[in-house]
Amino acid sequence: MTPEEFRIHGHALIDWIADYVEDVEERPVGAMVEPGDVRSRLPEHPPTEPESFDAVMADVEQIVVPGLTQWQHPGFFAYFPSNTSYPSILGELLSAGLGVQGMSWVTSPACTEVETLMLDWMRELLDLPERFDSRSDNGGGVIQGTASEATLVAILSARWRATAGAVNADGNTTKLVAYATSQAHSSIEKGLRIAGVGTERIRVVAHDESFAMRTDALEEMITADRAAGLVPFFVCSTHGTTSSMAFDPTSAIGPICEREGIWLHVDAAMSGIAALAPEHRWVNDGMGYADSYCTNPHKWMGVNFDCNLYWTADRTALLGALSILPEYLRSQAAEAGAVIDYRDWQIPLGRRFRALKLWFAIRCEGVAAFQTMIRRHVELTHDLAALVTADDRFEIVAPHPLNLLCLAVRSDGDSGAATDRLIDAANATGDALFTRTVLDGRSVLRVSIGARATERHHVDAAWNLLTTLA
């Protein structure tokens, strides 16, 4: 492809994307395909000759897009949202066009320095503790791809600190014990397993009726584990669980962790961004106790996936766990301690210039735009909850402090059958997409209100759909 062709096709693709984003509502929100449908319509073998860009885009339109779940659709109430925004799309494009690699400061200084600045900006915008700031004694932040990666980094930092670094040499994790509720994200168990903390040493702490961690249960477990000669090393407190958006009581968990010398990780992947709006800053309660914290602008802030923000107050443990310095990566700037080498803050070595999309979003879209969106989603959730409460056929089965509402069909009793049928029937219309979860054994329909395009009439239509089908 020549530069001239790139200009022509690039302009066309920009227009195609604008059309796609503006018209996505006209498509079914869930993909209406069976396993294998997409592949069966594409050539089994690679082409031997170059093809035209138009031929590729024809396949995109006719085969690929109909085979996608439209995450930007205003009727997307499934999982958690994964917002994009126009400035962020352009930031991602610029990152691809520059094609630089920011594994170390020296491999592209601006890639590191803009990222550090973005983490400090976001710390300020979210009103997070100053000890997470890059200019603090021992803290700082970094962009990770996903909360799963942030979680693993937190676990590895905790593991290093609990063993005073010995784990790097002896790899012995057999005494370490971690704590979270059954409502914590699956990445907690996955990360712990990766780090050599098997399920036998992952304690599932009891939760209360609001699906939040019971600190009495946590304390009892820690005491029992210490008595058994084990080493409690990691607690995950979730601010906004995936199933029901429950908030663990970090203000009460924190003092326990502090007293016991246990690493406290706060996972606010979905809900932490709510703190952009001052009235929602309660989502940060107890954060002063956290050793590490993460939240996802790629969920609720219009910054394209992947963009997870991870902060720690213990950079020493982070670097102790993750830094390795082969000869081919040495640099004078790094050895003088004057710079951050983000490769030592993450699992991979290489890294894209992801800070651009966050920088573009904050500057071109403006924080007020994100505050407005967050407030709208919270209000829509609140208003939907009132409608559900007024309808005898349904019940709300979990607190709904922000933008997730968990419903069940009342006639279900314990079976969950009617709720499951309702989800399937609603999704089959293509007008809305919901996902199911199970809360204490009960089938639940989750209404996650977080797509950027979702307005009041979309939520009204979704509720109308549910009541009609029920």
Add this chain to the structure above:
Amino acid sequence: MTPEEFRIHGHALIDWIADYVEDVEERPVGAMVEPGDVRSRLPEHPPTEPESFDAVMADVEQIVVPGLTQWQHPGFFAYFPSNTSYPSILGELLSAGLGVQGMSWVTSPACTEVETLMLDWMRELLDLPERFDSRSDNGGGVIQGTASEATLVAILSARWRATAGAVNADGNTTKLVAYATSQAHSSIEKGLRIAGVGTERIRVVAHDESFAMRTDALEEMITADRAAGLVPFFVCSTHGTTSSMAFDPTSAIGPICEREGIWLHVDAAMSGIAALAPEHRWVNDGMGYADSYCTNPHKWMGVNFDCNLYWTADRTALLGALSILPEYLRSQAAEAGAVIDYRDWQIPLGRRFRALKLWFAIRCEGVAAFQTMIRRHVELTHDLAALVTADDRFEIVAPHPLNLLCLAVRSDGDSGAATDRLIDAANATGDALFTRTVLDGRSVLRVSIGARATERHHVDAAWNLLTTLA
């Protein structure tokens, strides 16, 4: 930003990128900034009001780009290349514009199915064993972000197999021993440490004068470890090491691993792509023994970072190590076994639609274009080697089968001082960028010839620069 503004700014950015790529040669290849320079020129606090896109782009041009190392510069001979290409940039743009998330098949079926097809296409194009094909009994491939992540996935699969899955419950890694040479990538040690295999159980296998693994040393170590009651579980054979592009003898290592029941991972992050050209298919020697394999289209195939291809012949171990199924991720398609859920093939949960950039590159650029580039780089390296050999001031200190030449200043003796000074002086000109490594205690200047824009006159100019400065 309105859709209309997105169209205008998007078109302008496409043009800006074409200009950047075509004119990058006019910039210094290495960033000419000191630590803190970039940040000091940007506002310390986020803006409260939205800014114009033009204001942001002005900062990009005046502050960000001069603070970057220009990885696409034809004078970039540092590290390993990180190619982009126009179709791949557009593929990345489309991925950002669609904003879908392919963690499971059901969350965007086409995202999974196009990716599976791309891995099968690439298996065919690289002439890799059929047991890596997604249609084989127990194999398949996936796009990882980086080779570091692929390595960790391989280690975790090996760990699961060696413990018959017990590690998921007991987390006990204290008997496991891994093997690689000192020339293996730093991600091997990092991945092993993460997985609970500390440096006490990472064996550094001796290498020969070509920096390739000595299989007699490997066998002795395995025997000694078995005698000590330990469990050899993982061997990394590198095809193209980072320091010198050495090739471990997989054809000889493979039978040892097979006999001993040890997982054999082949890391061909840089060099594996050479197999696109039939005359370089020797880079696959011994691949029939590999349990897992990875190579990077984002290095030498014009597919934007991040795009690592990871294949395994043992999907059972992969899924045993990495799958976790919470209620909120269950789907009928997955439970029927009809689909691949790539979240279980990687460390993170979420994933971008990265297959698009590979698909766009193969279809629009064509495989022949990449073959031509690879052949040109190999020929340029060969011809440069002839020039170096003819110059008494320099010596070549490692084999150079493909596109990396390792030089030292002959007068150095053991000190490395003259070579180090030469690297610094050359890089300070801004005309070329080299990186240093150490081979068996000796300072080495690496000439990595792999940027897409690098032509003969660029290599000639670089050699002229080195000889002038020497």
